[in-house]
Amino acid sequence: MTKFEIKDEDYFELADFFSAFSDSTRLKILVNLLKGEKTVTEICNLTGISQSAISHQLTKLRIMKLVKGTKSGKFTYYTLDDEHIETIINYSLAHIMEL
Amino acid sequence: MTKFEIKDEDYFELADFFSAFSDSTRLKILVNLLKGEKTVTEICNLTGISQSAISHQLTKLRIMKLVKGTKSGKFTYYTLDDEHIETIINYSLAHIMEL
DNA sequence: TATACATATGAATATATGCTCATATGTTCA
DNA sequence: TGAACATATGAGCATATATTCATATGTATA
Numbered sequence: 001m002t003k004f005e006i007k008d009e010d011y012f013e014l015a016d017f018f019s020a021f022s023d024s025t026r027l028k029i030l031v032n033l034l035k036g037e038k039t040v041t042e043i044c045n046l047t048g049i050s051q052s053a054i055s056h057q058l059t060k061l062r063i064m065k066l067v068k069g070t071k072s073g074k075f076t077y078y079t080l081d082d083e084h085i086e087t088i089i090n091y092s093l094a095h096i097m098e099l
Numbered sequence: 100m101t102k103f104e105i106k107d108e109d110y111f112e113l114a115d116f117f118s119a120f121s122d123s124t125r126l127k128i129l130v131n132l133l134k135g136e137k138t139v140t141e142i143c144n145l146t147g148i149s150q151s152a153i154s155h156q157l158t159k160l161r162i163m164k165l166v167k168g169t170k171s172g173k174f175t176y177y178t179l180d181d182e183h184i185e186t187i188i189n190y191s192l193a194h195i196m197e198l
Numbered sequence: 199t200a201t202a203c204a205t206a207t208g209a210a211t212a213t214a215t216g217c218t219c220a221t222a223t224g225t226t227c228a
Numbered sequence: 229t230g231a232a233c234a235t236a237t238g239a240g241c242a243t244a245t246a247t248t249c250a251t252a253t254g255t256a257t258a
Contacts, residue, residue: 006130006192010192010195011123011126011127011130012123013195014120014123014126014188014191014192014195015120015121015122015123015126016121017191017194017195018117018118018120018121018191019117019121019245021113021114021117021121022114022115022117022118022120022121023114023245023246024110024111024113024114025246025247027110027113027114027117028110031105031110039204039205040204040205040206041203041204041205049247050247050248051204051205051206052205052206052207052247052248052249052250053246053247053248055205055206055207056206056207056246056247057246058205058206059206059207065198069205071205071254073204073254073255073256074203074204074205074254074255074256075204075205075255076204076205076206082194084190084191084194087190088187088190088191089113091183091186091187091190092113092116092117092183092187093105093109093113095116095181095183096109096112096113096116099164118215122215122216124216124217138234138235139234139235139236140233140234140235149217149218150234150235150236151217151218151219151220151235151236151237152216152217152218154235154236154237155216155217155236155237156216157235157236158236158237168235170224170235172224172225172226172234173224173225173226173233173234173235174225174234174235175234175235175236
């Protein structure tokens with residue numbers, strides 16, 4: 001049971017948070033980053049999704065503070081920037097597996 | 100760490116699952132149902148959202164098997180139909196409160 | 199230095215989504 | 229029975245979203 005008051009703006013913030021996980025491309029990116037740091041090209045190869053689409057989604061994930069990108073030479077190394085991602089994805093994955 | 104293989108279709112299913120939580124109206128409905136069974140009109144009054152909008156979103160939540168509606172006379176009593184909802188919402192709520 | 203590689207990003211487009219409005223269906227009760 | 233109430237749903241509309249295509253920027257290397 002939710003024990004505290006949830007303000008109207010909290011619902012929008014919460015909806016935005018869940019939106020980050022509501023797209024298969026972003027989920028694929030996040031799941032791949034669970035295994036460790038990756039460059040954009042590596043994520044493209046692992047997912048089979050175009051460079052542009054991956055880059056656009058990484059930008060969104062960066063804005064949402066879920067991933068972090070570190071530039072080094074011609075590469076940008078991406079890592080997860082939020083410790084809750086793994087728990088939420090694994091919990092929800094276990095959930096849909098039950099169905 | 101995710102220990103098993105995630106199939107391509109699983110990503111779409113997972114994205115659909117998160118989509119259920121990615122709208123403030125649906126979140127408001129779900130949070131209100133955490134407190135127990137409610138009729139459509141009660142949810143409208145508690146949220147200040149129109150009957151039509153609530154009914155449309157309840158239909159979506161029903162299709163996604165997150166809520167269940169039981170007709171009795173002129174009322175339809177809605178309840179949560181998935182034990183994971185409370186955990187996921189509370190965990191994510193705690194998360195955004197940290198920011 | 200010229201070329202290939204790595205990444206980011208704007209514009210255009212197609213599709214999805216959520217709301218309102220109107221209305222249909224069914225129930226209760228005076 | 230007729231009016232008020234409760235809910236569901238289709239159509240239309242406005243907005244959001246994801247992708248592709250083209251291109252810009254920066255780096256490495258032959």
